Amino acid sequence: MLDVRDICKNFGGLRVSRDISMHLERGERRVVLGPNGAGKTTLFNLLAGTLKPTSGEILLDGARITNLNVEQRARLGLSRSYQKNNLFEGLTVRENLALAAATGEGKTSSFFSRAHESRSVRETVEEVAEMVGLADRLDTGVAHASYGNRRQLEVGLALATKPKLLLMDEPTSGVGPGMIDAFHRLIASLPREITIVIVEHDLDLGFDVADRISVLNYGEVVFEGTPDETKGSDVVREIYLGDWQGDA
Template identity: 40%
Template sequence: MSDEIVLSALGLVKRFGGITATQNVTLNLRRGARHALIGPNGAGKTTLINLLTGVLEPSEGRIVLEGQDITTLAPHQRVRRGMVRTFQINQLFASMTPLETIALVVSQQRGLGARWWPSLGADKAVAERAAALLEQFHLAEVADQRTEHLAYGKRRLLEIAIALACEPRVLLLDEPVAGVPAGEREELLQTVAALPADVSVLLIEHDMDLVFSFADRMTVLVNGAVLTEGSPDEIANDPEVKAVYLGHGEEAAHG
């Protein structure tokens, strides 16, 4: 991990009517980082990610990606600039196979647009990249199955593969193991651990085993504000963080 900051949230505030969901949040993601964003339910993690990705517009503050202010950019423009978030498989992909899905994303990424299907056979680079992603994400053996028939863990792997097919420089991993049965988790955990070193990752996750095995930096959100930030060791031994997670103290009661 270098000292270069690739993504900054600077004094972000988000108000919904009289409720302040995000309170003056500042967060810096360094190049190559494995940075976890944690906190109790209602801490404001999802709101913050929605602000970073452009789903929501901040009431105050700004967002800087690789030196460029992106506060007012639409979500698709942020993706084009290299910031990608894992997302739930939507209806568009349910009837497609992982191979078709990845080929489509790779083709769009390379400017081939709607010509994706002919290019799957004709464009060697697209075919090779799609095959490599399917292999990397343990999807090769289910490459020709309809996505709606895949095991849940495989669908989560496909989400991350889609995100990687967009060639991100910053990847927002949104609870990758949420809802994944125990028997399907190991593959997913290994895949997350093996993400490319040059991709800076911000992980939002409740699974503390995953967080502590993955992260080299952690930010703790409580009631929409940053409680503390530090290394995994510092966070693990922080009495305030322990109080929040053990359900003691005012923060936990309102989390």
């Protein structure tokens, strides 16, 4: 489904991503973990298309997407959510989702139709609102919505284009402890046909939703395995907790 082959990204002399490779099966949930500065955001941007790798290849369903820009990748079924909410301010939740759904259907350019009010868009809007728990908030103005609702809508916008591959950048960023579990359940309950890559620094999200976990450190993949293997890994423990003896 998604094939990342030996991608490197240098900023001048700084090697931020080093020979990263990963292979995802259709429907897989992959969580990419790593401490601050491990190169998670850079990897995310390389996948989303906001950055181009210095070398290496990215393939989506066998097609090279390495040199495609953000909107071209989106049209191939790659969708993303943002670490910082990036919504259509001033509009309602419904209008936000309708914009995403119509754009996802490729309906953007007609002067004579009203795709945003069409049946298929309305159905997508309701379906997605149900998935992210905003079904009873559709007519709320985004500006007046709670942070948690805005966070849910952030995911909803990414889902409304009906993507094959969903990239999520720290989806629980800023969500309070009271809502974290609900958010993990939300992500775990997303349709199984969507392949998901989540970049996150919180280990618990990985353990709750991942099929496999990749751990980045200093721009390299230092570990890959199931959540259980990750829990037992000395490498991961060392990165996250440091050397206990040394610190003491």
